Amino acid sequence: MSWFWAIIGCICNAALVLVLAPLFEGILRKVTARVQSRKGPPLLQPYYDLFKLLGKEDIESGEAPWAQRFAAWLSMGVVLAAVCFVPMGFNAPLGGAGDALVLIYLLMLGGLCTLMAGLAAGSTYSLLGMSREMMLMITLEPLFAVAMIVGAVHANSLRLDAVLGGAVYEGRFGVSGLLMLVVSAASFQALVQRVPFDIPEAETEIMEGPLSEYSGPKLALFKWARMAKLVVYAALFVALFVPWGSGLPFPLGWVLFWCKVLVLVLLVTLVAATHARYRVDQAVRYFGGMLVIAVFALILATYGY
Amino acid sequence: MAAREKLGFLRQRFGAAIIRADLTSDRRLYVFVEPRSVKEVCRALFRELDARYVITIGADDRPWSGCFMVAHNFAFDRDRLLVSVMCLLPADSPRIESISDVVPAANWAEREMRDLVGIEAVGHPYPKRLVLPDGWPEGLHPLRKDVEWDEAPDCDESGAGYDFDDPPEGCTVVPFGPFHPTLDEPAHFRLYVEGETVRGCEYRGFMVHRGIEKLAESVLGYNDIPIMAERICGICGCVHNVAYAQSVEEAVALRPPPRAEYIRTIMLELERLHSHLLWVGLACHIVGFDTLFMQAFRVREPVMWIAEKISGNRKTYGLCVIGGVRWDITSELSDELKTVLDKLESEWHNVARAVKNDKNIQRRTCGVGVADASVVKEMGLIGPVARAAGVDIDCRRDHPYAAYDRVDFRVITAQSADVWGRLVVRTDEVFESISIIRQCLARLEPGPIQTPIKEDLPAGRFGLSSVEAPRGESHHFVITGENNRPRRWRVRAPTYQNLQGVPSMIRDAQLADMTIALGSIDPCFSCTDRIEAVDVRSGAVKVWTPRDLREMAKRAQSGRHIKDS
Amino acid sequence: MLTPEQAVVGAIFLCLGGAVLTAAVASSRRLAGWAAFLVTALSGALVLAAVARVFAGGASEEPAQFLQMPALGFALRLHVDGLSAVFLVLSVLVAVPAALYGIRYMDHYSGYGVGRYYPYFLVFLAAMYGLLTTTDMMWFFFIFWQMMTMPGYALIRYEHRIRQNVRAANKYLLMMQIACVATMVGAELLALTGAAATGAGGLKYDFESVRSNLPAMLQTRPTASAIAFGLFLIGFGIKMGMWPFGQFWLPDAHPAAPSPVSAMLSGVMIKTGAYGLMRYFLWLPSPAVRAEFPMASWGALVVALGTITLFTGTMQALRQEQSKRLLAFHSIGQIGYIMLGAGACMVLLAKGGSIGATLAAVGLCGALFHVLNHGLFKALLFLNAGSLLWATGTQDLNRMGGLVRLMPLTAATACIASFSIAGVPLFNGFASKWHIYVACITGSSAVKYLAVCGLIAILTSALTLASFMKFFGASFLSRSSKLVKERFASRGRLEVGGLMQVPQVFLAAACVLLGIWPALGVVLIGTALRQSHQGWGEALAAGTTASGGAWWGVTLDNGAAVFAPAGVALVLVGGLLVALWVSRAGGASRRIAEPWLCGYAREGEHNRYRAHGYYGEIKRLFRWVGGGWRGSMVEESAVASRGNGRKSG
Missing domain, CATH: 3.30.460.80 (NADH:ubiquinone oxidoreductase Nqo5 subunit)
Structure with a gap:
């Protein structure tokens, strides 16, 4: 029976993320517009955009169209696979099939699709963007990994239900957890590919970078996956660092969880609206500095702090 | 002396x-x-x-x-x-x-x-x-x-007519333009990029050269040209309008009445205001800071409205004729202008503070696109680019025209020679412009706004006029001629010189800095092109080849009455 | 029924006989090639039979002796135990595809005869079998070592008219002889101290004697034995490409050799170093000398060196633009992972306790699994690089591009290999790295610094991904280069023939299989450890990750870590199906267009973004790691259009 519930949980998570992601994007756009003294698009605009894109002509520029197609499918597929390992108000449905390491690498696989997309399209700009994306991934992925590992070290287990339940704050003072909270918050914009770290896309420099050659349904998939990523990372962040109240009985705990996610999305919006884009070398150095702090936090964690 | x-x-x-x-x-x-x-x-x-x-x-x-x-x-x-x-x-x-x-x-x-x-x-x-x-x-x-x-030769359209340089070893050519989100107008840069570092570039511009100068020398009359001159640029049109009128006035020793000079000054400064506000917004957009971009445009809008009230247009004011101006500023307009300025001043204080205190903007602009005083001298750079490098030049003070010798203002300079310096210079110049307009409004005395021209303008005289556009000096050279039109009219817009400084600004810079470095000169490719934008009607599915367009132009002109030819 | 030892000796002599045979028929390229392949395959079958017998529990208790000359105290003493078995399996898995690949591949060396290829290849293989099974630390170690080094030297300088290759071969020879001397001096030292400590006469160089002498030795002469073990570490470190020694010879030697040999060098030969490391540090000492042997210190040293090796090797690889040189640097990097796993095992063993023992087993299991996996995917990558070289005539990634259309099968296998080495889940590289990470991270409760080492390993896997995105992207994806277009126009077909495809497909299938069912590998290694009766082998066997379960995944003994790739694959496939349905749902039509270049520029060689441009910032930031690509320009018979005058960075 546990398998049955795992499958139901996977389907619920995936459906929830797919349906809610554009709504969060809509909220994000509306709030951005308000900050910028604009009226902004209707709340449901991202849905309209996606549906319109799904029907538009699909122009393929690469010499290997199947590689482009595969990259697009994979970008969505990976996100849907990853949501099965993320608790969304309940425990991660597929926690029995993978641990924190698997989750870290699954999310990395999501970045890999963008790389594949850029490489397959092959234009100068998409390759430039792909190179930038990779450079960011190199510095970002360990940061995110440390956050999970700190939890794992405290819990002395890599199982998702052990790590994603406030384990980061365990230990004598929870210093390492707090440090990682700061580091993760400071690099969260990059994880969800928003300003000021939307460097690989940088519309005003390299014209959406890896995605510049995509249109129609493929672009819809990439965009949808990106919106979903915001929800997935926000949920992960909440599960890792803001676990309080998740033990409440069903409707309350669940609603509280999504409220926390929403607040996080609003914070992302505000940061995105009030910052200028970093240059890639600046970003790499910035995350390099973050990594030093993260390693320090990890050392603290191993000593039980 | x-x-x-x-x-x-x-x-x-x-x-x-x-x-x-x-x-x-x-x-x-x-x-x-x-x-x-x-x-x-x-x-x-x-x-x-x-x-x-x-x-x-x-x-x-x-x-x-x-x-x-x-x-x-x-x-x-x-x-x-x-x-x-x-x-x-x-x-x-x-x-x-x-x-x-x-x-x-x-x-x-x-x-x-x-x-x-x-x-x-x-x-x-x-x-x-x-x-x-x-x-x-x-x-x-x-x-x-x-x-x-209207000579239109058959051009070789295979694209074989121009050979680009080879990039240096190890560099990839990244094409930039003519159609690029940060370029509002067509121009083509071939950036030699090694990784993310720009090692050099080649420029190919003048893609929409219309030949306004030829038109002026062969078709238009003295008083048609200001209207055409204004269309050289979509942002600093009034500058060309005034500069042309002044160069002709100088050639034939004609002096416009004082009220006209004040009005010219006011309109030039209004133009500087909206141009600088636009630029600050665009610069923020280029570095990905869209909130300030939107705010700058919001603050700018009343300037456009008051310009429309004065001249009938948000842009292309149609201000000058030889010997004066066409629009007067009434006392009601003057009062309204003052309120606009007051509001603008207080709002701009906020924006300027936000811009200047933003760490991210500083990070993206300090030390970026450096053109120091020696580059300024060698490449003849002008305007905010020169002033940001500590080169204290400003035609309004150095070669005074209109009413600038009768108003007080500071020439803003900076020493950092980078994009940040240009940002500071432009942000602060806004306040100077507000002050200049206020002084002009205070000194505006009743009187005529045009000097009447009694006889034909003498031929073969030379006229030079330098006008400080928002982007730097606009220089017009005129040789007067027969048939109510000049023999030669040469426009040198500020971007013409400033663009030549871009390669040295972006050499060994990051690719990401290229757009903001280019943006920092406030490039106006149409100024260099002396063009008119082609209106592409939406919905048309036919692809116009250059040949079609030429045919269309010829048909259009054959049916038109061409004055005085 | 042959004993395992007899089978291996048979395989060795078969190979040696095959060497003579191929030398005799070398005038016919094709015949020599098939002969070499058949000999390789037969010897492989013999070895596999031996291994199967060992796994079935039929390992001999004692080493078997051959060629005895009691008067001289000389005998070929072989013993096939579990540890040897794992490495033997790897040798066969790599050697057979490499031999098959070579048949057609060698055709493109038209200026060089195969008489200097196949015989050496077979001697090389024989030496490998021998070195992995001999228990003699002196004479037969020396003989097999030289049997491996000398043909290796000849194979690396196969294209001897290119000066660079000769230089590379000389470097290789020099380093191998230094390693040989270091290891032999170490063995001599152990034998001397052993004799002195126990007072027994005569020098004994076999494992059993040394093992039995070890407790006394460690008690009375700790310094001498420490020096001996230090020399072993240096010797085997040189062999396997450990930092800082690997950088001297490995990146030059691997690209110089013909590709199947590169596959053997990187896939198997350097693993003999890892074998030596495990054999001498984990199988010579045993639980009996737990108190005396400074396992914690040696382990810490190996962990530190492993971490440095994996980071520097990979970071230097990131700067490479020559396909095989890039792969060679990655060999160093991946050896670092193996060392990290083995080192983690050592320090955790020293720490003891139940969790220590469990995680030590996970670490060793990860290291051995990675030995196997690295052999498979790296051999595949070298074969891919060989196919690229065969098709385009260059190793320069800058001059390739868009080959996926022209070489679809090679591209697919290269993609699998790249994902494997980059540690993408569902491929075998991740399965073994997962073990190493688990050992490091959960092991940090016992040994603090392991967590940071694990983190560096995770960071490095991102670097590996970057490097292989470049390798794969610059050659197969992106846009066709001028060179590729010209080659295609002149040859009509670039994809390699069936004989070269089969080995690639075989290795790729193995990578996927082990990636989705890592339990296969874990069970194999667990069985192997149980069949290692000496040293720590058997003690560790108990702690290997439990396998089985619904998806044949792997689970840590105490359940603190789980990984069931088949389950992950299932949801991923589900997600892909949803994506597929979504993309079809709108009924959008498709069209092919040129990439957008801002409307004026035409696509050409100049505006292709080439391998040189990738990751400029990271390369600049880590310039201090070294590993310049300069001097790496491979001399080619074809007209080389790229000069050396570029600035790096």
């Missing part, structure tokens, strides 16, 4: 090589020089007397003197003096020694002269085609008087 001094110096150095000199006032000097000495004279002016290079003009003067004419214009900003070194070249061999190795800033102007007038600059370091399109036939020079204004 200064003019005589410089002339004395030149006479002493070059003796008989100086054929003739015209001193129309103590602020203008026209020296006619033997062709073989031109380069040395320019070297003496540029290197020894530390003049600033302005522009080189080639003219086909064969119908009148039987010669081609070349003029190299220089400015002595401290002495309020503009100098034109002129020489006549025989009609059968229009060749002159290039001055680009002595005055690097003359690079483009000499290439343009070769392209459009067919005067060869011998020994030019980089003699590639500049203005003419890729497939344009060799030997056809549109600005020669024997070429019809």
Whole structure:
């Protein structure tokens, strides 16, 4: 029976993320517009955009169209696979099939699709963007990994239900957890590919970078996956660092969880609206500095702090 | 005084090589020089007397003197003096020694002269085609008087007409433009990129060159040209409008009434206001800070409205005629303008503070796109680019025109020579402009706004006018002529010089800095092109080939009554 | 029924006989090639039979002796235990595809005869079998070592008219002899101290004697034995490409050799170093000398060196633009992972306790699994690089591009290999790295610094991904280069023939299989450890990750870590199906267009973004790691259009 519930949980998570992601994007756009003294698009605009894109002509520029197609499918597929390992108000449905390491690498696989997309399209700009994306991934992925590992070290287990339940704050003072909270918050914009770290896309420099050659349904998939990523990372962040109240009985705990996610999305919006884009070398150095702090936090964690 | 001094110096150095000199006032000097000495004279002016290079003009003067004419214009900003070194070249061999190795800033102007007038600059370091399109036939020079204004040769459209340089070893060429989100107008840069680092670039612009100068010299009349001049640029049109009118007025010694001069000043400053506000917004957009971009545009909007109230248009004010202006500023408009300015001032304080205190903007602009004083001198850079490098030049003070000699204002400079410096200079200039407009409004006295012209304007006179556009000095050169139109009208927009400084600004910079470095000169490609935007009607599915467009243009003009031709 | 030892000796002599045979028929390229392949395959079958017998529990108790000359105290003593078995399996898995690949591949060396290829290849293989099974630390170690080094030397300088290759071969020879001397001096030292400590006469160089002498030795002469073990570490470190020694020879030697040999060098030969490391540090000492042997210190040293090796090797690889040189640097990097796993095992063993023992087993299991996996995917990558070289005539990634259309099968296998080495889940590289990470991270409760080492390993896997995105992207994806277009126009077909495809497909299938069912590998290694009766082997066997379960995944003994790739694959496939349905749902039509270049520029060689441009910032930031690509320009018979005058960075 546990398998049955795992499958139901996977389907619920995936459906929830797919349906809610554009709504969060809509909220994000509306709030951005308000900050910028604009009226902004209707709340449901991202849905309209996606549906319109799904029907538009699909122009393929690469010499290997199947590689482009595969990259697009994979970008969505990976996100849907990853949501099965993320608790969304309940425990991660597929926690029995993978641990924190698997989750870290699954999310990395999501970045890999963008790389594949850029490489397959092959234009100068998409390759430039792909190179930038990779450079960011190199510095970002360990940061995110440390956050999970700190939890794992405290819990002395890599199982998702052990790590994603406030384990980061365990230990004598929870210093390492707090440090990682700061580091993760400071690099969260990059994880969800928003300003000021939307460097690989940088519309005003390299014209959406890896995605510049995509249109129609493929672009819809990439965009949808990106919106979903915001929800997935926000949920992960909440599960890792803001676990309080998740033990409440069903409707309350669940609603509280999504409220926390929403607040996080609003914070992302505000940061995105009030910052200028970093240059890639600046970003790499910035995350390099973050990594030093993260390693320090990890050392603290191993000593039980 | 200064003019005589410089002339004395030149006479002493070059003796008989100086054929003739015209001193129309103590602020203008026209020296006619033997062709073989031109380069040395320019070297003496540029290197020894530390003049600033302005522009080189080639003219086909064969119908009148039987010669081609070349003029190299220089400015002595401290002495309020503009100098034109002129020489006549025989009609059968229009060749002159290039001055680009002595005055690097003359690079483009000499290439343009070769392209459009067919005067060869011998020994030019980089003699590639500049203005003419890729497939344009060799030997056809549109600005020669024997070429019809609507000449449309068959161009080789295979794209074979122009060879680009090879990139340095290890570099990839990243094409930038003509259609790029950060470029509002077409221009093509070939960036030589190694990884993320720009090692150099090649520029190919003038993609929509319309030939306004040819039109003015062959079709339009004196008072049509200001309207056309205004269309040179979508942002600083009024500058060209005023500069043209002033150069003609100077050539024929006509002085507009004081009220007209004040109105010109007000409109020029209004234009500077909306241009700088736009630029700050765009700069923020380029570095990905869209909130400030939107806010800057919101703050800017009332300026456009008041301009519309005054002139009937948000842009293209249609302000000047020879000898005055067309629109008056009534007392109601004056009051309204004052309120707009008050609101703008307080709002701009907020925006300026937000911009200047933002760490991210500083991170993206400090040390980026550096053009120091030596580059400014060598490449003839002007406007905020020069002032940000601590080069204290501003035509409003140095070559005063309109009512600028009657108002007080500071010339804002910075020392950092980078994009940040340009940002600071422009942000602060907004406050100076507000102050200038207020002073003008206070001093605006009743009176006529036009000086009537009684008789035909005399032919064969020279006129120079430098107007400080938001982007730097706009320089117009006019030789008056017959048939109610000039023989030669040469426009040098600020972007023409500033663009030549871009390669050195972006060399060894990050690719991400390229857009903001380019943006920092506030490039206006249409200014260099002297073009008119082609209105592409939406919904049309037909793809217009260049040939179709030419046919269409010919059909249109054959049905039109062309005045005075 | 042959004993395992007899089978291996048979395989060795078969190979040696095959060497003579191929030398005799070398005038016919094709015949020599097939002969070499058949000999390789037969010897492989013999070895596999031996291994199967060991796994079935039929390992001999004692080493078997051959060629005895009691008067001289000389005998070929072989013993096939579990540890040897794992490495033997790897040798066979790599050697057979490499031999098959070579048949057609060698055709493109038209200027060089195969008489200097196949015989050496077979001797090389024989030496490998021998070195992995001999228990003699002196004479037969020396003989096999030289049997491996000398043909290796000849194979690396196969294209001897290119000066660079000769230089590379000389470097290789020099380093191998230094390693040989270091290891032999170490063995001599152990034998001397052993004799002195126990007072027994005569020098004994076999494992059993040394093992039995070890407790006394460690008690009375700790310094001498420490020096001996230090020399072993240096010797085997040189062999396997450990930092800082690997950088001297490995990146030059691997690209110089013909590709199947590169596959053997990187896939198997350097693993003999890892074998030596495990054999001498984990199988010579045993639980009996737990108190005396400074396992914690040696382990810490190996962990530190492993971490440095994996980071520097990979970071230097990131700067490479020559396909095989890039792969060679990655060999160093991946050896670092193996060392990290083995080192983690050592320090955790020293720490003891139940969790220590469990995680030590996980670490060793990860290291051994990675030995196997690295052999498979790296051999595949070298074969891919060989196919690229065969098709385009260059190793320069800058001059390739867009080959996926022209070489679809090679591209697919290269993609699998790249994902494997980059540690993408569902491929075998991740399965073994997962073990190493688990050992490091959960092991940090016992040994603090392991967590940071694990983190560096995770960071490095991102670097590996970057590097292989470049390798794969610059050659197969992006846009066709001028060179590729010209080659295609002149040859009509670039994809390699069936004989070269089969080995690539075989290795790729193995990578995927082990990636989705890592339990296969874990069970194999667990069985192997149980069949290692000496040293720590058997003690560790108990702690290997439990396998089985619904998806044949792997689970840590105490359940603190789980990984069931088949389950992950299932949801991923589900997600892909949803994506597929979504993309079809709108009924959008498709069209092919040129990439957008801002409307004016035309696509050409100049505006292709080439391998040189990738990751400029990271390369600049880590310039201090070294590993310049300069001097790496491979001399080619074809006209080389790229000069050396570029600035790096």
